[in-house]
Amino acid sequence: MELRHLRYFVAVAEERNVTRAAARLHMAQPPLSRQMQQLEEMLGVALFEKGSRPLALTEAGSFFLAHARPLLDQVRDLKAMTQRIGKLERTLAIGFVASTLYGQLPDIVHHYSELHPEVDVSLHEMTTMEQLAALKDGRIDVGFGRLTGEDASIRRILLREERLVVALPPGHRLAASGAGLRLTDLLHDTLLVYPKAPRPSFADQVLAMFSAGHLTPGRVTEVRELQISLGLVAAGQGIAIVPESVQAMHHRSVVYRPLEDTHAYSPILFSVRQMDHSPELADMLAAVYAIYDEQGVAHVKESLRGVDQ
Incomplete structure (x- = not known):
């Protein structure tokens, strides 16, 4: 059994269709079907239910898939790390969500570059989900994102929990109050959430806060990115919930008020x-x-191998 058998099998199992899997693998369907038959013969068990449409895995097939995925992830990791070690120049590609630029990320990168001038650092703006894909295929080496989740091939360290604030136009009924706000205060406003795609995203994190409190926003408008949401707030087209570090981006037509709900935080990972x-x-x-x-x-400090303190 070779690595290509694992890669072919995972594609077929995930697509649940040989034709779609063949297109994903950039190969013809007949050779892929023969490879699946060959794999079953080598293992001596059926991996797919005969005659099922869409394709369904047998119990043995499900077991094989659960163990094939991490093996392929390890091979990708090994390739990326070997390529880095083999380069004459040391490099570090960093993926980041846009909102982290208004917090400590610029200071962090500047501090790192001062201490390690021999490393060529590059920054790439991308959503958390895009970061995970970029890590897997070696386009970036580290990501600063906000969405939690489980992926056996990715190690995620919680750096901190950042408070959320409400962005309002200056003439808004809640803008003049010096007190903090609660989600219940926002139910009659148009809520601007971002990014519109890909999902899940920070937009889902914001909406989940309302759901956790058994609340429903009056109207939700999805926009492409943070800057657009703040521009629409300034134009009086709605309000937005953003990380508190965004307040560093001063806008004469946007005011910020803290959210006092106990779960109004966004993680930085x-x-x-x-x-x-x-x-x-x-x-x-x-x-x-x-x-x-x-x-x-x-x-909370944590090393790449576990909690420090």
Whole structure:
């Protein structure tokens, strides 16, 4: 059995259709069907229910899929790490969600680059979901995102929980109040959420807060990105819930009020490939904690191998 058998099988199992799997693998359908037959013959068991449409896995097939995926993830990790070690120049590609630029991320990257000028650092704006895909195929080495989730091939470290605030136009009925707001205060406004795609996203995180409180926003408008949502707030087209660090982007037509609901937080997560313990990553994590300590930002320290303190 070869790695290609695992890759072909996972594609067929996930697509539940040989034709679609063949298109995904950029190969013809007959050779793929023969490879699946060959794999079943090598294993001596049926992996797919005969005659099922769409294709359904047998119990053995489900077991094989559960173990084939992590093996392929490890191979991708091994490839990416070997390529990095083999390069004459040290590099570190960082994926980040836009809102982190208004917080400590610029200071973190600047601090890291001062300590490690030999490393060529590049920054790539992408959603959390895009970061996970980019980590898996080696386009980035670390991601700063906001969405939690489980993926056996990705190690995710919670850096901190950031409070959320409400962005309002200056003439809004709630803008003049110096007190904090609650989600119940926002039910009669048009709620602007971002990004519109891909999902899940920060938009779903905001909507989940309402659902957790058994609340339903009056009207929800999805927009493409953070900057557009704030522009529409300034134009009086609605309100937005954003991380508190966004307040650093001063806009004369937007005011911010804190959210006092106990669950009005958004996590900031440090994501890397599960097997990747490269020194560049450890140094970047150390830079994160150094800036947090310097600026008095509450956080829990954790190494790439486990909790430190």
